[in-house]
Amino acid sequence: MIQDISPKEFHNEYKAILPDPEDYVFSFRGRELLCTFEENGEVRFPKAGDIGIDKSEMVYLFEIDGTKFFMPKREYGFFISEISEDKAPEHQYRYEDIRVLRGANPGYLCFAGITAYHLYVWYRDNKFCGRCGRETVIHDKERALRCPRCGNIIYPKICPAVIVGVTDKNKILMTKYAGRAYKGNALIAGFCEIGESAEDTVRREVMEEVGLKVKNIRYFTSQPWGFDSNLLLGYYCELDGEGKIKMDEEELAKAEWVDRDDIGDENSNLSLTATMMMYYKEHPEEFS
Numbered sequence: 001m002i003q004d005i006s007p008k009e010f011h012n013e014y015k016a017i018l019p020d021p022e023d024y025v026f027s028f029r030g031r032e033l034l035c036t037f038e039e040n041g042e043v044r045f046p047k048a049g050d051i052g053i054d055k056s057e058m059v060y061l062f063e064i065d066g067t068k069f070f071m072p073k074r075e076y077g078f079f080i081s082e083i084s085e086d087k088a089p090e091h092q093y094r095y096e097d098i099r100v101l102r103g104a105n106p107g108y109l110c111f112a113g114i115t116a117y118h119l120y121v122w123y124r125d126n127k128f129c130g131r132c133g134r135e136t137v138i139h140d141k142e143r144a145l146r147c148p149r150c151g152n153i154i155y156p157k158i159c160p161a162v163i164v165g166v167t168d169k170n171k172i173l174m175t176k177y178a179g180r181a182y183k184g185n186a187l188i189a190g191f192c193e194i195g196e197s198a199e200d201t202v203r204r205e206v207m208e209e210v211g212l213k214v215k216n217i218r219y220f221t222s223q224p225w226g227f228d229s230n231l232l233l234g235y236y237c238e239l240d241g242e243g244k245i246k247m248d249e250e251e252l253a254k255a256e257w258v259d260r261d262d263i264g265d266e267n268s269n270l271s272l273t274a275t276m277m278m279y280y281k282e283h284p285e286e287f288s
């Protein structure tokens with residue numbers, strides 16, 4: 001999955017440090033990220049020494065195997081407008097849709113970019129204190145924003161959501177979303193609401209989207225999904241009773257039982273959804 005960058009190690013403990021010229025800088029403009037692709041197809045990001053921003057205008061994000069990643073501060077608009085056209089070709093960066101990071105190489109830089117995007121959205125959307133309206137400042141000791149007037153501390157926003165593999169012996173329930181850019185196969189999915197456990201979310205979402213009751217809910221694994229500020233929690237469960245689907249047509253374009261043997265291999269293993277489909281296909285003994 002996108003976060004599986006082993007043997008490289010991701011360290012996200014907050015540090016109040018400034019960049020060296022060789023450290024990477026992520027600059028976002030809406031859902032676009034400043035990057036370039038080398039001749040071999042590998043994605044590259046600008047380095048602190050390549051761009052015309054004073055290093056005190058950068059905020060530290062995280063580190064992977066000693067490589068540090070920064071972002072221009074909010075006061076700077078997160079935006080780099082001074083990448084000059086006359087630089088060498090390998091430094092001619094442009095803003096690309098962040099979806100280019102899905103499946104690009106090397107994987108650890110894609111994971112870094114997706115994670116940086118999650119942090120960017122949080123910094124951008126918390127410019128003002130939600131309690132008193134004063135402009136927030138970066139906390140100097142931890143990953144947080146602080147309100148200098150009322151003392152409110154704003155921690156990163158992570159939205160938990162479930163991905164659900166509903167199975168009935170040798171069949172799994174697959175869906176396609178209605179009205180979304182992603183047209184591939186999906187599983188039942190939805191956000192955890194305030195006041196419910198993740199297992200409650202599983203039961204509620206399956207009932208809402210396809211009108212089915214489920215039992216034997218068990219946790220599989222999780223995935224940080226910075227594209228939408230999520231922490232995805234994967235669960236499998238079994239159909240309880242009648243398997244006739246009553247699809248929510250506002251949410252879904254398609255929902256059907258798919259035979260294990262008909263699950264295609266075209267799915268990459270980048271997403272938790274694809275990983276869960278393939279795990280179901282390849283481990284029939286666990287779903288009898």
Ligand SMILES: [Zn+2]
Nearest residue numbers: 129132147150
């Ligand atoms: Zn405040």
